[in-house]
Amino acid sequence: MAEKEEQEQQQKQPLSLKSSAGASSRPTISLPPRPFGEMFFSGGVGFSPGPMTLVSNLFSDPDELKTFSQLLAGAMASPAAAAVAAAAVVATAHQTSVSSAVGSGGDVDPRFKQNRPTGLMITQPPGMFTVPPGLSPATLLDSPSFFGLFSPVQGSFGMTHQQALAQVTAQAVHSNSVQSQSEDPSSTQPEQQTSLTEPPSFQDLSQAQRDTMEVSVYEHRLSQPQTADKPADDGYNWRKYGQKQVKGSDFPRSYYKCTHPACPVKKKVERSRDGQVTEIIYKGQHSHEPPQNKTKRDNNGSSRSSDVATQFQTSNSGHNKNKRDQETSQVTTGTEQMCEASDSEEVGNAETSVEPDPKRRNMEVRVTEPVTSTQRTVTEPRIIVQTTSEVDLLDDGFRWRKYGQKVVKGNLYPRSYYKCTTQGCGVRKHVERAASDPKAVVTTYEGKHNHDVPASRNSSHQLRPNNNLHNTSTVNLNQEQPVARLRLKEEKIT
DNA sequence: AGCCTTTGACCAGCG
DNA sequence: TCGCTGGTCAAAGGC
Numbered sequence: 001m002a003e004k005e006e007q008e009q010q011q012k013q014p015l016s017l018k019s020s021a022g023a024s025s026r027p028t029i030s031l032p033p034r035p036f037g038e039m040f041f042s043g044g045v046g047f048s049p050g051p052m053t054l055v056s057n058l059f060s061d062p063d064e065l066k067t068f069s070q071l072l073a074g075a076m077a078s079p080a081a082a083a084v085a086a087a088a089v090v091a092t093a094h095q096t097s098v099s100s101a102v103g104s105g106g107d108v109d110p111r112f113k114q115n116r117p118t119g120l121m122i123t124q125p126p127g128m129f130t131v132p133p134g135l136s137p138a139t140l141l142d143s144p145s146f147f148g149l150f151s152p153v154q155g156s157f158g159m160t161h162q163q164a165l166a167q168v169t170a171q172a173v174h175s176n177s178v179q180s181q182s183e184d185p186s187s188t189q190p191e192q193q194t195s196l197t198e199p200p201s202f203q204d205l206s207q208a209q210r211d212t213m214e215v216s217v218y219e220h221r222l223s224q225p226q227t228a229d230k231p232a233d234d235g236y237n238w239r240k241y242g243q244k245q246v247k248g249s250d251f252p253r254s255y256y257k258c259t260h261p262a263c264p265v266k267k268k269v270e271r272s273r274d275g276q277v278t279e280i281i282y283k284g285q286h287s288h289e290p291p292q293n294k295t296k297r298d299n300n301g302s303s304r305s306s307d308v309a310t311q312f313q314t315s316n317s318g319h320n321k322n323k324r325d326q327e328t329s330q331v332t333t334g335t336e337q338m339c340e341a342s343d344s345e346e347v348g349n350a351e352t353s354v355e356p357d358p359k360r361r362n363m364e365v366r367v368t369e370p371v372t373s374t375q376r377t378v379t380e381p382r383i384i385v386q387t388t389s390e391v392d393l394l395d396d397g398f399r400w401r402k403y404g405q406k407v408v409k410g411n412l413y414p415r416s417y418y419k420c421t422t423q424g425c426g427v428r429k430h431v432e433r434a435a436s437d438p439k440a441v442v443t444t445y446e447g448k449h450n451h452d453v454p455a456s457r458n459s460s461h462q463l464r465p466n467n468n469l470h471n472t473s474t475v476n477l478n479q480e481q482p483v484a485r486l487r488l489k490e491e492k493i494t
Numbered sequence: 495a496g497c498c499t500t501t502g503a504c505c506a507g508c509g
Numbered sequence: 510t511c512g513c514t515g516g517t518c519a520a521a522g523g524c
Contacts, residue, residue, distance in 0.1 A: 240499055242517055255516070259497085268516090 235290035236260070238267065246270075260288045400429065422451050 238256035245252045251271035258265040265284040272278045400418035420427040 239497075241519090243500070244515065244517090247514065253515085254499095266516095 236265070236286065237291055258286060260286070260291075263287045425450050 237259040239259045240254055240256050242255035243252045244255070249270060254269040254271075256267045256269065257263075263284075263286055265282065265286050267283065268279075268281045269277055270279040399421040401421045402416055402418050405416040418429050420429075
């Protein structure tokens with residue numbers, strides 16, 4: 001008897017795994033409706049400014065950014081990455097179609113490295129991407145439906161990344177729309193149909209459309225469960241307006257409303273028996289920016305933490321009949337597996353990364369995100385996919401492989417992340433376009449090369465970082481070009 | 495004083 | 510229609 005109870009208790013632990021769609025109590029936390037790109041890419045880079053600065057003008061073309069096709073190609077190199085790409089595309093596209101709403105968070109928490117989320121599962125809303133358990137991402141990629149979804153993108157070279165995303169969005173939304181209509185033939189969703197050609201951003205939507213649009217973003221919390229009275233601080237102010245003991249839960253469910261006047265956003269917070277937050281479901285779109293002066297109350301780092309969104313769901317108020325189901329159903333990619341925390345530097349650092357773990361082939365993908373605390377509005381969601389094929393040739397003498405990029409606060413341009421391709425060398429650098437001048441870039445090095453410049457490139461390198469430099473300096477390499485900086489940072493990479 | 499949480503009651507959807 | 514369940518309201522109290 002006691003043993004049974006113990007088993008039950010174990011099953012109710014936040015990290016326990018259950019199937020979704022009603023039966024699921026997989027620990028999920030849904031993010032507030034905010035740009036997926038931001039959720040993926042903002043905050044907590046993990047790098048800190050290094051000591052030396054140097055001028056360079058390595059990118060003259062703002063389109064250095066990877067195209068969607070490139071991202072897709074990169075993703076296809078790795079099944080796991082492919083899954084992440086798919087999920088990211090869907091999520092991003094979905095976000096694009098629904099909202100350009102603001103994000104949440106605050107300042108970067110330096111404790112993030114300790115508290116960073118460590119894993120999550122990418123899931124998709126019904127009618128969008130559904131990868132049945134047992135179907136590997138690679139299989140997915142081979143499936144006609146997958147490329148059916150992406151075909152407009154692949155067949156649209158020359159279009160912008162955002163346009164590509166828009167088309168994917170259209171496909172996804174259409175798919176969702178079709179499903180919804182099949183469930184409720186009497187209702188139509190003209191605005192979504194319209195989005196087939198040009199998905200409207202949240203700003204583009206009429207107020208009525210905004211009001212009827214709901215977005216829930218599910219997020220899995222794999223570590224740092226919320227044990228405080230309040231759930232994760234997501235940058236907004238909430239007022240609890242109700243609490244209910246729900247069936248099948250040992251802990252009551254709490255209901256919160258955004259305290260901002262006229263803001264319709266609500267969230268539900270569920271906890272496990274031990275008080276840990278196991279699920280937060282957001283509903284609605286914030287009609288305002290997060291309060292900038294919001295008090296940070298995280299003394300232990302538990303607040304301010306947010307994990308990567310793993311599931312997007314949309315519903316239309318016209319379908320309230322099915323709203324509950326839509327809100328609670330969760331379709332996940334791959335098996336119902338939860339990955340434990342990983343201390344992988346690659347995973348744990350700032351950007352989204354992918355860890356193709358053969359043991360978790362059917363597990364979606366592991367993607368991590370730093371504690372998000374930056375607050376900004378992302379106008380163009382971007383995708384970060386770890387690519388394996390691209391070798392960056394930024395000519396500092398070393399060979400680099402680009403493994404991600406993201407948009408950072410205050411800069412319209414993403415910065416890109418590179419790793420030294422030499423085996424065993426953990427040096428990384430990130431290159432960002434200067435906010436003040438897109439022609440200038442800031443390159444930050446992290447770590448110390450444990451090898452010499454590759455012989456084949458010895459003669460060509462221009463900006464080789466001095467591994468032993470500790471000073472900071474700025475060098476203007478080109479009087480005609482804006483000053484960019486190369487920061488060198490020497491620190492132990494753990 | 496203002497904002498928040500608590501909590502019992504009420505309401506609506508569903509089977 | 511009734512009971513169950515989840516969601517919300519609103520008064521009371523605390524900080």
